[in-house]
Amino acid sequence: MSGDPDVIVAGGGVAGCAAASCLATLGWSVLLVEPGQHEERRLSGEFIHPACVADLAELGLLAPADIARAAPLRGFAVFAEPSPTPPMHLLYRSGDAGRSTALALDHGTLRRTLLDAAGRIERVSVARGCRVVGLDDGAPGRSAVHLARGGQRETVPCRLLVAADGASSRVRDMAGIAHRRHGGARFSGYRIGSEALPAPGLGHVFLGAKHPVLAYAIGDGAARVLFEQPVGPDRRARPDECTAMLPAPLREALGAAVSAGGGLGFAARHVAVSAVVRGGVALVGDAAGSCHPLTASGMSMAVADAFRLRDALCRASGDVALALRLYARERRAQQRARMLLAALLHDTLGGTAPAMEFLRDGLLRYWMRSAGGRAASLQLIASTETRVHAVLHELAWVALHGLCRPPGGLSGLARQVGAMAKLALPIMRLTTDTIRIQ
Numbered sequence: 001m002s003g004d005p006d007v008i009v010a011g012g013g014v015a016g017c018a019a020a021s022c023l024a025t026l027g028w029s030v031l032l033v034e035p036g037q038h039e040e041r042r043l044s045g046e047f048i049h050p051a052c053v054a055d056l057a058e059l060g061l062l063a064p065a066d067i068a069r070a071a072p073l074r075g076f077a078v079f080a081e082p083s084p085t086p087p088m089h090l091l092y093r094s095g096d097a098g099r100s101t102a103l104a105l106d107h108g109t110l111r112r113t114l115l116d117a118a119g120r121i122e123r124v125s126v127a128r129g130c131r132v133v134g135l136d137d138g139a140p141g142r143s144a145v146h147l148a149r150g151g152q153r154e155t156v157p158c159r160l161l162v163a164a165d166g167a168s169s170r171v172r173d174m175a176g177i178a179h180r181r182h183g184g185a186r187f188s189g190y191r192i193g194s195e196a197l198p199a200p201g202l203g204h205v206f207l208g209a210k211h212p213v214l215a216y217a218i219g220d221g222a223a224r225v226l227f228e229q230p231v232g233p234d235r236r237a238r239p240d241e242c243t244a245m246l247p248a249p250l251r252e253a254l255g256a257a258v259s260a261g262g263g264l265g266f267a268a269r270h271v272a273v274s275a276v277v278r279g280g281v282a283l284v285g286d287a288a289g290s291c292h293p294l295t296a297s298g299m300s301m302a303v304a305d306a307f308r309l310r311d312a313l314c315r316a317s318g319d320v321a322l323a324l325r326l327y328a329r330e331r332r333a334q335q336r337a338r339m340l341l342a343a344l345l346h347d348t349l350g351g352t353a354p355a356m357e358f359l360r361d362g363l364l365r366y367w368m369r370s371a372g373g374r375a376a377s378l379q380l381i382a383s384t385e386t387r388v389h390a391v392l393h394e395l396a397w398v399a400l401h402g403l404c405r406p407p408g409g410l411s412g413l414a415r416q417v418g419a420m421a422k423l424a425l426p427i428m429r430l431t432t433d434t435i436r437i438q
């Protein structure tokens with residue numbers, strides 16, 4: 001089951017495969033442990049921003065043939081009004097990390113592709129059907145990890161245990177790292193034919209209901225429609241109530257997919273952790289905290305974690321304790337920025353309070369008027385800009401655009417200033433929460 005690894009990676013999702021590949025480049029032997037999932041029933045990340053595509057290719061996890069099978073996407077079309085009003089386009093700039101196209105492909109296919117590729121990397125062994133079930137965490141550099149496969153158990157010593165076992169990480173608990181779950185959202189996803197999408201080559205964001213609806217091609221002539229269903233008193237809302245703003249051909253294709261059954265569902269909560277390292281354990285990807293998927297930043301973060309861990313080990317010349325401290329420090333800014341952005345964007349696009357409507361109007365006006373604004377927003381969404389103050393800077397521009405051209409003269413302006421003032425407290429609270437994120 002084990003061999004004699006330097007590092008054990010728990011979890012063969014995008015975070016685990018990227019970590020295994022990165023650590024193998026240091027000359028470390030890696031055991032990647034994956035119990036297996038019902039991938040065809042799982043709704044999760046499919047949209048990969050350009051920089052993350054480039055990183056996965058560099059790590060040998062996405063080959064040109066895999067890239068050719070996926071749907072290439074140049075950015076997003078935002079439909080703020082019912083058609084025929086043309087959508088706003090947020091396009092990746094050529095030169096962003098050497099690539100200007102994102103990719104999307106079915107999550108199950110993506111997972112299988114990455115795990116198969118990880119298994120072919122020199123110094124990486126994949127133990128399928130195997131899970132981490134316990135940990136004797138000594139000092140960094142001296143952990144003992146309990147593995148189980150079927151009825152078989154084994155204790156394996158290693159220098160480092162990487163917990164890449166997702167948002168509900170058990171390894172995180174085993175390491176004694178506390179976490180807090182808050183918020184919550186239920187998502188439904190349906191597969192349709194990509195010919196029903198009105199803006200080929202782009203990801204689609206439809207505004208106009210309580211939550212935005214996302215749609216994108218996933219290769220092989222197929223597309224995914226993904227939407228959030230309300231939790232709370234109106235939790236029985238039917239798909240057609242959440243998707244009434246879609247253009248007719250897309251609504252009909254979705255209606256047919258709903259009637260045929262077979263949709264995927266997922267209940268996600270935000271997870272904040274008290275630490276990302278302890279003893280000889282490092283958390284990566286969703287195990288180290290997750291947020292609302294609206295910005296599609298989870299996989300970018302997971303892959304960036306793998307590179308940061310490798311670089312920290314390099315800089316610390318293999319001193320695991322020092323490397324883990326460096327890793328924890330280096331990842332904080334990006335995690336804070338993406339958590340803040342996801343919360344702000346979700347509240348802005350879905351909030352019904354006047355203050356949120358004010359922000360939404362400001363955001364749409366900002367995107368409509370400013371090419372620089374659209375580019376800056378996309379850099380934040382795609383995680384090529386990872387500083388908290390950049391998020392706050394963009395928020396200030398959005399608020400200023402909210403004040404422009406108020407409906408109803410002076411009284412309108414007074415209402416908008418009032419709405420902006422009401423934003424101060426929630427934004428201060430959100431920013432304070434962000435500063436606590438590890």
Ligand SMILES: Cc1cc2nc3c(=O)[nH]c(=O)nc-3n(C[C@H](O)[C@H](O)[C@H](O)COP(=O)(O)OP(=O)(O)OC[C@H]3O[C@@H](n4cnc5c(N)ncnc54)[C@H](O)[C@@H]3O)c2cc1C
Pocket residue numbers: 010011012013014015016033034035036037043044045046047048130131132133164165166167170171187266268284285286287290293295296297298299300302
């Ligand atoms: C509805 C939805 C849509 C999303 N869309 C996007 C998107 O478009 N783009 C994007 O970038 N992100 C998106 N995300 C987020 C993205 O899916 C996650 O951030 C990403 O999949 C996290 O990868 P991971 O490897 O950290 O965790 P996971 O993918 O959850 O993998 C964890 C792995 O650990 C394994 N495991 C569990 N327990 C153990 C154990 N004890 N021992 C060993 N292994 C174990 C599991 O079997 C699993 O394979 C979305 C999320 C949701 C919920």
